Amino acid sequence: MILLLAGTAEARRLAEALARRGIPAMASLAGVTRAPAPLPLPTRIGGFGGDAGLAAFLDAHPVRAVIDATHPFAARITARVHAVCGRRGLPLLRLERAPWGPGEGRISVADEAEAIGLIPPDAVVLLTTGRQSLPAWAGLRAARVHLRVIDPPDPGAAPFPFPGGWEVARPPFTEAAERATLRRLGVTHLVAKDSGGEEGRTKLDAARALGIPVLLIRRPPVPPGLATVATVEDALAWAEALPVLPGPSVAVPRP
Ligand SMILES: NC(=O)c1ccc[n+]([C@@H]2O[C@H](COP(=O)([O-])OP(=O)(O)OC[C@H]3O[C@@H](n4cnc5c(N)ncnc54)[C@H](OP(=O)(O)O)[C@@H]3O)[C@@H](O)[C@H]2O)c1
Missing domain, CATH: 3.40.50 (Rossmann fold)
Structure with missing residues (x-):
């Protein structure tokens, strides 16, 4: 299955698209918002507990790829998941919408x-x-x-x-x-x-x-070498091109 690190509007749209296509996936939320609107995927809530916690989670679940669709300013989780996936040879994609950049006013x-x-x-x-x-x-x-x-x-x-x-x-x-x-x-x-x-x-x-x-x-920089797309459509295309993912999604309580 795909582990989708969520917490953004784009992550929500991607979760909906993955669910619609029946691509096995689980969403993860940091748990910073008290009553998050439920996502249409099995969802775990709360930090993993640092590098070791994330590694333990990946050991315990059949995760075959990770999509990091957290906020552009969520630099810690992005750096961590990049490092942990890199060490394990786990495919990782960063979904990060384009910045607004300079403009009038x-x-x-x-x-x-x-x-x-x-x-x-x-x-x-x-x-x-x-x-x-x-x-x-x-x-x-x-x-x-x-x-x-x-x-x-x-x-x-x-x-x-x-x-x-x-x-x-x-x-x-x-x-x-x-x-x-x-x-x-x-x-x-x-x-x-x-x-x-x-x-x-x-x-x-x-x-x-x-x-x-x-x-x-301005945004924190994206870690060098991290594959990044800016749209939900491109992230979905990446997910669909992955080798067949074992399913079904792991059953965890919905929020
Ligand atoms: N920063 C913002 O401006 C902003 C705005 C809107 C939404 N958000 C969302 O709020 C969440 C936290 O943002 P942040 O700036 O605090 O991030 P961060 O500084 O990069 O991450 C802080 C810690 O939160 C946990 N975490 C973050 N995202 C997670 C996820 N999707 N699933 C499980 N654990 C997660 C991790 O805890 P452990 O070390 O325990 O694993 C991480 O070390 C993110 O998911 C982000 O998308 C952030």
């Missing part, structure tokens, strides 16, 4: 630190860089900061460290909805990761329409 930055240096102290900032990015924003000085998250913070979580607050909302967002959010919060600077894809692009279009600058954080 977008300022490309290497990381949060560079973005902090470009944000004036009277700014109202909407961060769409994910909950896990919060420590990297520690040095940010702004009039207000809003950090968009899918799930509300745990009741016992530390208070939000800036004037402003969590902006709890579940994607996808239309461009009109993004414009309404930017206006409601009075945002003067939007910060985003260069994730690429149509779904997340609406915030860039909304910011451009309102004349709000976007600080766009």
